[in-house]
Amino acid sequence: MVPGLMRRLRVRPGGHVHHVHVGRGAARALPRILAPFCGRPAVLVSSPRVFARHGRAVAARLRRVLRLSTLLVSDAERDKDARGLARVHDGLARAGLTRDGLVVALGGGVVGDLAGFAAATYMRGVDLVQLPTTLLAMVDSAIGGKVGINHPRAKNLIGAFHQPRAVVADLAFLRTLPRRHLRSGAYEVLKCGLLASPRLVARLAAAPGDPARWPARFLEEVICAAARIKARIVERDEREAGPRRLLNLGHTLGHALEAATGFRRLTHGEAVGWGLLGEAFIARRRGLLGAGQLAAIARAVDHLGPRPALRGVRADRVLQAIGHDKKGGRAGAVLVLPRRVGRAVAVAGVREEEVRAALRALAGPNFPPP
Numbered sequence: 001m002v003p004g005l006m007r008r009l010r011v012r013p014g015g016h017v018h019h020v021h022v023g024r025g026a027a028r029a030l031p032r033i034l035a036p037f038c039g040r041p042a043v044l045v046s047s048p049r050v051f052a053r054h055g056r057a058v059a060a061r062l063r064r065v066l067r068l069s070t071l072l073v074s075d076a077e078r079d080k081d082a083r084g085l086a087r088v089h090d091g092l093a094r095a096g097l098t099r100d101g102l103v104v105a106l107g108g109g110v111v112g113d114l115a116g117f118a119a120a121t122y123m124r125g126v127d128l129v130q131l132p133t134t135l136l137a138m139v140d141s142a143i144g145g146k147v148g149i150n151h152p153r154a155k156n157l158i159g160a161f162h163q164p165r166a167v168v169a170d171l172a173f174l175r176t177l178p179r180r181h182l183r184s185g186a187y188e189v190l191k192c193g194l195l196a197s198p199r200l201v202a203r204l205a206a207a208p209g210d211p212a213r214w215p216a217r218f219l220e221e222v223i224c225a226a227a228r229i230k231a232r233i234v235e236r237d238e239r240e241a242g243p244r245r246l247l248n249l250g251h252t253l254g255h256a257l258e259a260a261t262g263f264r265r266l267t268h269g270e271a272v273g274w275g276l277l278g279e280a281f282i283a284r285r286r287g288l289l290g291a292g293q294l295a296a297i298a299r300a301v302d303h304l305g306p307r308p309a310l311r312g313v314r315a316d317r318v319l320q321a322i323g324h325d326k327k328g329g330r331a332g333a334v335l336v337l338p339r340r341v342g343r344a345v346a347v348a349g350v351r352e353e354e355v356r357a358a359l360r361a362l363a364g365p366n367f368p369p370p
């Protein structure tokens with residue numbers, strides 16, 4: 001693909017403009033995209049796994065415009081912590097990165113969050129470029145400027161808002177992504193559709209359920225559509241005072257299911273898939289969602305393929321995790337509930353008993369119940 005033919009999405013959070021470039025071969029355009037930073041020092045932060053697959057080619061392009069060093073760090077979720085952050089800070093300091101320098105993050109959400117938070121804090125903030133290599137990172141974590149690390153008490157507890165100067169999502173990166181991760185990202189794409197675009201939901205339903213079989217053009221279109229939905233919400237609410245909370249659709253319950261299963265049984269996307277179903281069930285029970293709409297949501301989620309079952313998941317642990325979800329605050333569970341395909345609302349005071357009923361329904365053989 002000719003680099004000039006990729007899609008470009010303009011993002012303007014808090015008045016500061018940057019672009020998200022999406023396309024197969026988009027990374028080939030890096031020298032042109034980063035021309036405004038020509039001659040500046042930069043550190044490419046990646047993980048050994050991602051760098052082994054894509055690093056050399058990316059570094060060669062970056063070297064055409066930047067004075068580049070490379071820093072490889074673990075992208076295990078458990079290393080997205082204060083020690084991992086210190087390693088990135090050390091690497092930036094060792095490379096002699098100065099205030100006019102650039103951090104370029106090449107990887108999934110872990111690398112993006114870690115390198116992004118390092119960029120937000122090193123010398124009180126240096127410029128950041130995101131090169132997301134997972135579907136989740138392309139539609140979610142690389143967009144919106146949230147960066148951060150985990151704390152022993154909670155995931156993503158420590159962080160900052162630090163908007164990237166550019167995001168370049170090259171679909172060629174996804175060719176090496178394990179299938180389960182690709183599918184996991186597809187649930188995030190669906191979440192965006194359920195939140196704001198019946199058209200995106202319909203398009204996903206008409207495509208193969210397995211995203212590994214999505215044609216390149218379709219992949220490019222849905223990544224753009226999902227990234228645009230996130231970008232538009234973030235533009236209205238960069239600091240999550242209101243509408244940005246809606247992006248938690250499927251996530252409050254999803255995170256709790258991840259926590260209750262020890263972050264091992266489910267990928268994040270699979271947990272979001274279950275979370276979408278459970279929250280739709282609660283919305284239906286409250287009369288916020290029609291039966292036909294619940295069935296449509298369930299079909300859309302199930303179309304993306306089987307998820308590990310929830311049998312044996314302890315409701316007490318899920319409830320405890322919801323209580324600990326930092327976005328819930330002290331008042332208890334705030335859940336984002338669907339009103340119909342393409343619209344959701346944040347609802348406070350969802351009761352324990354509602355969550356228990358949803359978990360029972362999800363673990364049962366027939367969902368949605370007639």
Ligand SMILES: NC(=O)c1ccc[n+]([C@@H]2O[C@H](COP(=O)([O-])OP(=O)(O)OC[C@H]3O[C@@H](n4cnc5c(N)ncnc54)[C@H](O)[C@@H]3O)[C@@H](O)[C@H]2O)c1
Binds near residue numbers: 134181268
């Ligand atoms: N900042 C935000 O707004 C935001 C939003 C959502 C999620 N997140 C964070 O994102 C993280 C999850 O990100 P993720 O799902 O991208 O997972 P990830 O970064 O853990 O990557 C998943 C795995 O895929 C590998 N990988 C990445 N790209 C690859 C490629 N192209 N080919 C082969 N292997 C590749 C990685 O080495 C890793 O083993 C979590 O820490 C989550 O908290 C942040």
Ligand SMILES: [Zn+2]
Binds near residue numbers: 188268
């Ligand atoms: Zn998510």
